[in-house]
Amino acid sequence: xxxxxxxxxxxxxxxxxxxxxxxxxxxxxxxxxxxxxxxxxxxxxxxxxxxxxxxxxxxxxxxxxxxxxxxxxxxxxxxxxxxxxxxxxxxxxxxxxxxxxxxxxxxxxxxxxxxx
Amino acid sequence: xxxxxxxxxxxxxxxxxxxxxxxxxxxxxxxxxxxxxxxxxxxxxxxxxxxxxxxxxxxxxxxxxxxxxxxxxxxxxxxxxxxxxxxxxxxxxxxxxxxxxxxxxxxxxxx
Numbered sequence: 001x002x003x004x005x006x007x008x009x010x011x012x013x014x015x016x017x018x019x020x021x022x023x024x025x026x027x028x029x030x031x032x033x034x035x036x037x038x039x040x041x042x043x044x045x046x047x048x049x050x051x052x053x054x055x056x057x058x059x060x061x062x063x064x065x066x067x068x069x070x071x072x073x074x075x076x077x078x079x080x081x082x083x084x085x086x087x088x089x090x091x092x093x094x095x096x097x098x099x100x101x102x103x104x105x106x107x108x109x110x111x112x113x114x115x116x
Numbered sequence: 117x118x119x120x121x122x123x124x125x126x127x128x129x130x131x132x133x134x135x136x137x138x139x140x141x142x143x144x145x146x147x148x149x150x151x152x153x154x155x156x157x158x159x160x161x162x163x164x165x166x167x168x169x170x171x172x173x174x175x176x177x178x179x180x181x182x183x184x185x186x187x188x189x190x191x192x193x194x195x196x197x198x199x200x201x202x203x204x205x206x207x208x209x210x211x212x213x214x215x216x217x218x219x220x221x222x223x224x225x226x227x
Contacts, residue, residue: 032212043203044159044217057212093158095215102207104149104161105215 002028006094006108013084013115021079021111023094029074030096034105035067038091050077084115118142118206120218127224128194136189136221138204146209148180148187153220154200162189164207191223199225 003026013019023033031052036044048069049057056069066088068080077096081088091112097105120140128134138148147166151159165171165180165187177190191198201222205215 034214036217041222043219046214046216049212049214051212095159102147102164102166102213104164106161107151107158109158 002106004096004106004108010112015085016083018082023077023108025075025096028098033077033094033096035079036093086115089115118216122204122218122221125222129226130194132194133192136202138187140185140206142206144209146207149205150178150189151203152200194225196225
């Protein structure tokens with residue numbers, strides 16, 4: 001089955017620094033990957049759609065200059081949280097699926113970001 | 117845009133059957149999907165309905181009525197390990213095929 005690997009699983013950073021999160025599709029090519037954010041006991045909110053070789057599409061209210069997305073290859077998308085602040089502390093999850101018929105997207109294991 | 121509604125909490129006992137309902141309003145619908153998420157973990161895919169009717173996968177079944185903008189997840193022979201959050205999600209008909217999630221239903225299975 002489709003496997004998505006996400007790193008790191010946990011990260012603690014200081015306010016004002018940047019953090020990069022990687023999402024890799026291990027056994028399939030992903031022209032599109034999705035980045036979600038989840039606060040405790042809440043739903044997954046789509047932040048942006050990452051497109052291989054082109055600019056990401058951001059959801060309304062998501063600052064594209066703060067959450068930089070790069071999808072340079074068919075198997076790797078990265079999310080960089082720039083100038084992180086405590087309010088950016090959250091659970092960030094990526095997902096993807098093989099092209100063609102939809103059989104459910106696979107999610108990465110998530111990244112717990114804590115900004116201190 | 118998309119909006120989905122599902123109950124916030126459901127409690128049942130081991131061995132019982134529970135149904136989690138989901139109603140949706142959407143501007144572009146392709147199908148309805150269900151995911152399970154344990155505390156601290158990633159969502160895992162359970163089922164997907166693109167057409168009306170019932171899809172069965174082991175102890176879990178999912179139903180869709182496109183005309184009623186309604187679906188449900190049916191969990192049978194509940195086990196303690198089924199205690200988790202369950203999310204319905206609409207797959208959009210746009211080129212990006214995005215998933216928009218409901219608010220989630222916390223299922224607690226009691227012994």
